[in-house]
Amino acid sequence: MAADGFELQAQLFRALSHPVRLQILNVLARTEACVCHLNAALNRPQPYVSQQLATLREAGLVSDRREGTLIYYRLADGRIAGWLERGRELVKNGDGNPIPFPPAPPEVVPHCPCPHCQR
Amino acid sequence: MAADGFELQAQLFRALSHPVRLQILNVLARTEACVCHLNAALNRPQPYVSQQLATLREAGLVSDRREGTLIYYRLADGRIAGWLERGRELVKNGDGNPIPFPPAPPEVVPHCPCPHCQR
């Protein structure tokens, strides 16, 4: 309960200190997505994706919306995407500085059953 | 070696996911400081401060400069302070939203032997 600002800010950063969670946020930066979409886009087991989403949700970074059996996730705050993007500029690569960021995954993912991919 | 951008970015966030390290960066955001100054300003044992500084140094967030027996630390990149400041706007406090950030420590700290405080 004695959580001062630094402790809260540290909790936010802890939620961000995981490559798969950053990958998820990278997908959500362009569009909301259901769990099955992230499951297919990241090629990770569904319970694993759900766990990371729970961490992001508890940190207040994403929010969710149910639509039938699907649950769509999106960034909780419009400023998050731009802030993360600016954070990338600060990443250094050991000796040199070029930052090998993988391309964002395609918006339509094969074998994803969600309405957004089935068209 | 198989460190993609997300892994590197996660390492950056991991270095930031600690309240004492955030406190150190908060001091360094206004001025460079020697270890003994941080030691006094944060009221933490010197080896403990050194360890946190080592973590920040390995993450590329701070750089250091020796001057006699003192070692001065500063933010490694001018954009870091502003980016951290903007990150605070995203911190939510459980239910409500007000963010109780402690005030920045004073520039001159009692019992600090560094030239900046002895005047």
Add this chain to the structure above:
DNA sequence: CGAATACGTGCAATAGTTGGAATATGCAAG
């Protein structure tokens, strides 16, 4: 040289994170 001061490092006990597997829940259709 030796002593004093400012920092850094190594170690060990404790605590927290990770990621896979099994299982549980919640909704819709039949």
Add this chain to the structure above:
DNA sequence: CTTGCATATTCCAACTATTGCACGTATTCG
């Protein structure tokens, strides 16, 4: 109510971080 699908939670072993403390290193001064 049962089945089936989408998603969530729980459990657990391996791994990693935290933090206090003793000791090591580097620089200056006498």
